[in-house]
Amino acid sequence: MGMAAKSAARSGNQIPPMDDLEFARWVRLLETRTGVTVPPERKPFLVTGLRRRMRQTGHTDYNSYYEELLDGARGAVEWATLVDHLTVHETRFFRHMPSLELIRKQWLPDWLDEASDDQPVHALSVGCSTGEEAYTLAMLLDVALGEVDPSRRFGITATDVSQPALSQARAASYPLSRLEEIPAQYRVGTIEPDEDENFRIAERLRKRVGFACVNLMHASRAPLRQLDLIYCQNVLIYFARERRGELLDGLARLLRPNGLLVLGPGEVTGWTHPQLIRTGGRQVLAFLRQSKETRA
Ligand SMILES: C[S@@+](CC[C@H](N)C(=O)[O-])C[C@H]1O[C@@H](n2cnc3c(N)ncnc32)[C@H](O)[C@@H]1O
Numbered sequence: 001m002g003m004a005a006k007s008a009a010r011s012g013n014q015i016p017p018m019d020d021l022e023f024a025r026w027v028r029l030l031e032t033r034t035g036v037t038v039p040p041e042r043k044p045f046l047v048t049g050l051r052r053r054m055r056q057t058g059h060t061d062y063n064s065y066y067e068e069l070l071d072g073a074r075g076a077v078e079w080a081t082l083v084d085h086l087t088v089h090e091t092r093f094f095r096h097m098p099s100l101e102l103i104r105k106q107w108l109p110d111w112l113d114e115a116s117d118d119q120p121v122h123a124l125s126v127g128c129s130t131g132e133e134a135y136t137l138a139m140l141l142d143v144a145l146g147e148v149d150p151s152r153r154f155g156i157t158a159t160d161v162s163q164p165a166l167s168q169a170r171a172a173s174y175p176l177s178r179l180e181e182i183p184a185q186y187r188v189g190t191i192e193p194d195e196d197e198n199f200r201i202a203e204r205l206r207k208r209v210g211f212a213c214v215n216l217m218h219a220s221r222a223p224l225r226q227l228d229l230i231y232c233q234n235v236l237i238y239f240a241r242e243r244r245g246e247l248l249d250g251l252a253r254l255l256r257p258n259g260l261l262v263l264g265p266g267e268v269t270g271w272t273h274p275q276l277i278r279t280g281g282r283q284v285l286a287f288l289r290q291s292k293e294t295r296a
Pocket residue numbers: 034035036087088089090091092095126127128129130133159160161162165214215216217232233234235238
């Protein structure tokens with residue numbers, strides 16, 4: 001135990017309530033660095049995450065902890081851990097079936113009609129959390145392509161701002177109780193038994209998925225290849241409404257002609273893009289990049 005942790009333990013680790021000025025300062029730091037905005041009603045969530053990490057590191061004072069986060073390389077390392085406590089990682093396999101059905105039944109067949117014979121499908125899972133979304137896409141593409149074009153390759157890049165979430169995603173091991181989230185037709189050859197009552201994503205699928213720590217705010221500047229499918233659900237909701245359009249413009253720039261951008265229903269309203277047209281039914285929020293460039 002370090003000095004700070006010992007003294008915190010001695011003092012009973014009493015962290016005082018957070019006043020409004022302090023709250024505003026932490027909200028600003030999180031928003032500047034990640035884009036995630038914390039409205040007043042979510043103050044308990046921020047305070048709980050912050051206190052949990054402060055207890056682990058032996059801090060009892062918000063101000064001294066804040067100063068530590070600004071302290072060069074040491075602060076950057078601590079920030080990488082803290083951000084995991086201040087972001088929501090809730091996720092599931094096959095979380096939004098209508099979006100996945102759109103990919104499988106409508107978009108993929110059309111895309112295959114237009115693609116050249118050896119063109120692989122490149123997909124991106126944005127805000128992938130602990131990996132379930134990326135592996136869902138891998139299972140979906142594996143099964144769907146296996147039925148119509150087994151020689152077609154695919155690759156998935158999955159990004160998140162939380163390093164601990166990405167470590168879990170890379171491990172690809174999940175409790176057996178989560179198996180029921182995966183429809184039976186997608187379980188064949190895509191998962192394998194693992195230790196400790198866990199199952200693991202099969203190696204041949206793991207090899208298709210690469211994880212990277214990328215902040216969505218900088219995604220359009222990240223060294224990402226041009227993509228055929230961008231899947232971004234339950235991430236934009238944490239960003240201020242006025243910022244969401246800008247982020248989507250950045251993602252749209254990464255999309256190839258005939259590429260599909262899939263968001264969560266209701267996550268953005270009123271956003272349009274000169275090269276993208278809305279597609280799918282009312283249960284989904286998806287945009288198709290037109291095959292020919294049109295003038296803006
Ligand atoms: C609620 S989870 C959604 C996971 C998955 N997309 C799904 O729908 O099941 C939100 C994820 O977005 C990530 N996130 C938050 N801010 C981010 C940012 N600025 N850049 C990249 N990822 C971010 C969080 O770390 C978290 O893992």
